[in-house]
Amino acid sequence: MLDILSYLGQGFINLIDVTALLLVMAGVAIGIIGGAIPGISPSMAVALLLPVTYSLTPVQGIILLMGIYTGANYGGAITAIAINTPGTPSSAVTSFDGYPLCQQGRTGEAMGIALWASVAGGIISTIILIFFSIPLSKVALKFWPSEYFALCFMGLTTVATLGGKQWQKALAAVLLGLLINTMGIDPIYGIRRFTFGINALYDGIPMVPVLIGLFALGEVFSNLEKFKGEGEKGKTVDYKWPPFSLHWKLKWSYIRASVIGCIIGIFPGAGGTIASFISYDVEKRLSKHPEEFGHGALAGVSAGEAADNGSIGGAMVPLLSLGIPGSATAAVLIGALQIHDITPGPELFTKQPDLVYTLFASMFVANACMAFIGVIGTKGFARLTNSLPKRILYPMIVAFSILGSYAVERSVVHVVLCLVFGLLGWLMKKYKYPASPVVLGVVLGKLMEENLSRALMVSGDWSSFYTRPLTVILFLISIAAIAMPMISDARKKKAGTLSADAEEDVD
Amino acid sequence: MKAIETFLKPIGTFLTNINPIFLLLGFVVIMVGFFFLFGLSKKLKAYRGQMMVITGLCLFFLLFYLLTFAFKIRKAQMVYTTASTMPHVWIFLMIPVAIMVITSILNGKSGTDEPFGRWILTLGVAVAAFISVFLFEYIGYYLSSALLLVLMMFLLRERKVAVLVGVPIGWVLFTYFVFAKLLFISLPMGSLWTGLF
Secondary structure (H helix, E strand, O other), X not given: OHHHHHHHHHHHHHHOOHHHHHHHHHHHXXXXXHHHOOOOOHHHXXXXXXXXXXXXXHHHHHHHHHHHHHHHHHHHHHHHHHHOOOOOHHHHHHHHHHHHHHHOOOHXXXXXXXXXXXXXXXXXXXXXXXXXXXXXXXXXXXXXXXXXXXXXXXXHOOHHHHHHHHHHHHHHHHHHHHHHOXXXXXXXXXXXXXXXXXXXXXXXXXXXXXXXHHHHHHHHHHHHHOOOOOOOOOOOOOOOOOOHHHHHHOHHHHHHHHHHHHHHHHOOOOHHHHHHHHHHHHHHHHOOOXXXXXXXXXXXXXXXXXXXXXXXXXXXXXXXXXXXXOOHHHHHHHHHHHHOOOOOOHHHHHHOHHHHHHHHHHHHHXXXXXXXXXXXXXXXXXXXXXXXXXXXXXXXXXXXXXXXXXXXXXXXXXXXXXXXXXXXXXXXXXXXXXXXXHHHHHHHHHHHHHXXXXXXXXXXXXXXXXXXXXXXXXXXXXXXXXXXXXXXXXXXXXHHHHHHHHHHHHO | OHHHHHHHHHHXXXXXXXXXXXXXXXHHHHHHHHHHHHHHOHHHHHOHHHHHHHHHHHHHHHHHHHHHOOOOOOHHHOEOEOOOHXXXXXXXXXXXXXXXXXXHHHOOOXXXXXXXXXXXXXXXXXXXXXXXXXXXXXXXXXXXXXXXXXXXXHHOOOOOHHHHHHHHHHHHHHHHHHHHHHXXXXXXXXXXXXXXX
C-alpha cells in the first residue's frame, strides 16, 4: 500500500513540468472536441494523434494520448445533451435524459451533471485501477465465452427499463437491432449474410450511422414535421451550473455508475456503451421516481456519463496488467506503448513502475483538466446551439450527420444508411416506438453471436451455460432483473385491489 | 423441417439474386397495400401508423428469414451453430413479440396515432439529403453539402441572403480545414472538379 502511494507520489512529481501539463491539457481539449464531433470516435482521435508521440518521450506520449481518451469519452455528452446527437456511441445513454433537460431549459444542470459525473467516473475508476488492477485482471481472465454471452444477456435485460410502458415495442426494437447486427460477414464461418450484393455491407451495419440516424436525424425530422417558423424563440434557458447540493444528492449514483463502468470496462469488447446502458438501468430501478427517466432525470445523465468515463479505468486494467486491450482505444494505446518499446503486461509494474504510476497520475490530472476545460467550454457550446435559430441549426445538424457518418469509413453507403435510420427514427418517435433499444441490439448483437458460437465450440455442448458458476450467477441476475419489476407490479396491483376492496367495505 | 427448407430455399435464392431496388419497390408496394387495408376498419384507422411500423418490421424479418435459406453453409460447418442460427433466434423471437405489440396497440395501451404535421417538409429534406449524397460522386462533397444547406434553410423560411450565402461558405471552410487538412479525412471531390483541375 505504502509502495503504491510512494510510486504515485513520484508519478505526480513527474507531471510537475510545463510540457507534461500542457500535453495533458492539449490532449483533453482535443479529445473533447473530437468526442463532440459525431464520426470521430475516441479510438480515432487517439489514433490520429499517435504520430505526434514519435517525437515525444514515452511518458509524454502516453499522457497526451490518455488526455485525449479521457476528453473524448466526455466530449460525446456535449452534443448528446445540446442537440440530441451523441458524439460517441457510449454517450447515447446521456441523450435519453440530457436532451429532454435541455429542451426544458435546464441546459446548465444537464451539462454540469454530465461533466462532474464524467470527472467522478474517471477518478473513481482510476483509484480502482491503482489498487485493484492485479486481482481484477484475474477476474477478467476467468471470463469464458459463456460468461460474455451471459453478460450481454444481462445488458439485454435493460430493454425492459428503456421501454417503460411501451416495453412490447421496446422488445420489437431491440430485436430489430439484433437482427440488423447479423448483416455482413458471419464472424465465425465467414459466410455473407444479408449484404444484397453491396460491398460496403460486408463489414455489417456500423454503429455510428445507426446512432446518428436514429437520434440526431430522427429528432430533426420529427422537429421539422412540427416546425412552425420561429415560434421557438422566447424559451428561457438556464445555463447556471448545478449547486453542490445537487451533486451531493447524486453522490451514490456517481459512485455506483463509476464502479459499474469500471467493472464492465475490464472485459475486452464490453466497453463504455454496455456499461452506460446497464448503469442507467440500475439507476432507474433504484430510483424513487423511475417515471422521470427518459423525460429529464438528472440521475439518468449521471449514470450514463459516470459509467462511460468509469470504463476508461476498467479498460486500462487488462491493458496494463495483461497486455490485452479492454476497448478499441486501449488497443490503439497498446500500439503507442509498443512504438516506444514498452510491452504491457505483469512485468510492467515491476520493471517500469515509474512509467505506470506517472500514467495513473496523468489520469487524475486529465480529469482535473477536463473539469477546468468543461466548465469554460461546454456552456459556450450550449449557448451557441441554443442561440442559433432553428432554421440554421436543423440544416447544420443534417450536414453534420452526413459528414459524421461518412467520416468513419469514408463510405457513401454509410451516409445512405444514416438517412434511412433517420427516417426510421422519425417514424419510431412519431408512433411511440423507443429507438434506444435498437442501439442496444446493435451494440450487443455481434458480441452475443460470437460468444455463443465460441462457448459451444470450446465446451462441445451447451453445458458451459449451466455448469460454470459465474455464467449461472450472471443469468440469475438477469432473470431477477426481469422478474423483479413484474413481481413489484403484481404486488402493487394486489395492494391496489385490496385497498379498493377495503374502501368498498368502508363505504 | 427438411420439407420446409426444400420449399423455401428457391424463394431465398431468388430473393438473394434479385436487384435490391426491386426488393425495396416490392416492400413499398406491400406497405402501401397494408396502408389501405388498415384504412378499411374504423378501429384500425386510428392506429394505422403504429400498425404500419410493426407490419413493416415483420415484413423485414420475413424477408431476412427467407434469405437465410440461401446462405452457402457447408455440411462441415453445421456443428452446434451455423451462420443462420442467430438470425433465426431473433426472427422466431419476433413472432410472440409482434403479437404482443399488435395486442397492446389494439387494446389502446399506446393511445391513438398522432396526426401528421408538415410531413412534406420532412420528406422534402430527407429526399434532398439523399440526392445530395448521390451527388457527391459528381459535384463533390463541398458543393453538394453547400447546396443542401442553402436548400434546407430556404425550406425553413430563411430569406436573408447573407445567411443563405455565409452559412454554406463557413461550413465548407470548416469541413475543409478540420477534416481534410487537420484530420486528413479526404472528402469526395467529385468528377466535376477532378476533371477540371
